[in-house]
Amino acid sequence: MAGFGSRDLTVWYGVYSFTFHTSRMVHERVSVGAFFFPFLPLFLYFLFYIILSLWLLVLSLAIAQLLHHRSYYL
Structure with missing residues (x-):
């Protein structure tokens, strides 16, 4: 039976890191943009979650x- 190797952990850490930093970056941009454009946060969150769902797919x-x-x- 195949084990769970360090390469698998590296891939999962990369996916987690990419997702976490991207979501934090989008959240910071939305916080700044909310002051200028009331509709911008909704659009950016919608766009971000579409991209995230495609990435996970x-x-x-x-x-x-x-x-x-x-x-x-095997």
Whole structure:
């Protein structure tokens, strides 16, 4: 049975770090933009969550593809 290696941890830490820093950056931009444009926060949050959901979809498809190909060699 396959174990949970350091490479897997590195990938998951990279995904977590990217998501955390991106969400923090969007939150800071929205806080500044809310003073000037009342509609801007809603638009930016909507855009951010669309991009985040697409990112997670691509990531899950890539993991499924890797696990599918990996099962041939187990």
